Amino acid sequence: MSHDRGDSPTPPSLADALSAAAQNSGFGKVAPGETPTAGALLGAMGGVRGIVESLLPGFVFVVVYAITQETLPSVLIPAAIAVLFVLVRLVTRTPVVPALVGLLGIAVSAALAIFSGDAKENFVLGFWLNGAYVVGLLVSLLARWPVIGIxxxxxxxEGTAWRADKAKYRIAFVTTVLWTCMFAARLAVQVPLYYADQTQLLGGAKLIMGLPLYAATLWVTWLLVRAVYAKGAAAASGPGVHG
Structure with missing residues (x-):
């Protein structure tokens, strides 16, 4: 028996998968080449709900630890809040993955703190993640494939066409360095606080250098990328023809 393969769906290519991943990232909420807007930046951070889900658990940790100086309530209450975020998304039928990712990170961090008996261990996972980002970005720079350009x-x-444009490549390199510095700055500030046993200050530093610093870095990246792409679009259009 012959089989008609013409009706079989074509599996997505690697480029399609990577493009979809980029669209679903925070960068996918902003449009390179277009004028930055507060609304688009808010969308890149997950909207008001995303901001609350990102900041509230960390804020509660700082407050509870400042009051109790106890590890258990300081990590369990934020974990309970993260579970509540997941349940609210399930009930309201909104995408649950962002809340699940947040819950996973909080749960792992809480487990490290509980098993060690030291609240400052709640921040170790974040150190490793930031370190991994620094290494990954540095590798992309050394390989001359800056992540922001990709x-x-x-x-x-436009695929990899940006690499042939000196202006676009330069901005891709500079903005990738900018993100590398952001992640490195987190480590430079927070790791010394960890070793100095300044848990409350560490919690505050993580809040300030978390979403707010991410938003500021994304905004600057957007401005720089927009400048080079807008200039390229103007050059491509050329002077208008007037009758």
Whole structure:
């Protein structure tokens, strides 16, 4: 018996998968080449709900630890709040993955703190993640494939053409360095506080250097990328023809 393969769905290519991942990231909420807006930046952070889900558990940790100086309530109450976020998303039929990812991170961090008996261990996972980002970004720079350029290329559907444009490549390199510095700055500030047993200050530093610093870095990246892409679009259009 012969089989008609023409009706079989074509599996997505690696480029399609990477493009979809870029669209679903925070960068996918902003449009390179377009004028930055507060609304788009808010969307990149997950909206008001995303901001609350990102900041509230950490804020509660700092408050509870400042009051009790106890590890258990300081990590369990934020974990309970993260579970509540997941349940609310399930009930309201909104995408649950962001809340699940947040819950997983909080749960692992809480487990480290509980098993060690020291609240400051709640921050160790974040150190490893930031360190991994620094290493990954540095590798991309050394390989001359800056990550920001790859992401912008996927979002704009231009593949790797940006590497042949000196201005675009330069901005991709500079903005990737910017993100590397952001993650490195977190480690430079927070790791010394960890070893100095300054748990409350560490919690406050993580809050300030978390979503607010991410938003500021994304905004600057957007401005820089927009400048080079807007200039390229203007050059491509050329002078208008007047009759």
């Amino acid at each position: 992401i912008v290329g996927l979002l704009r559907g």
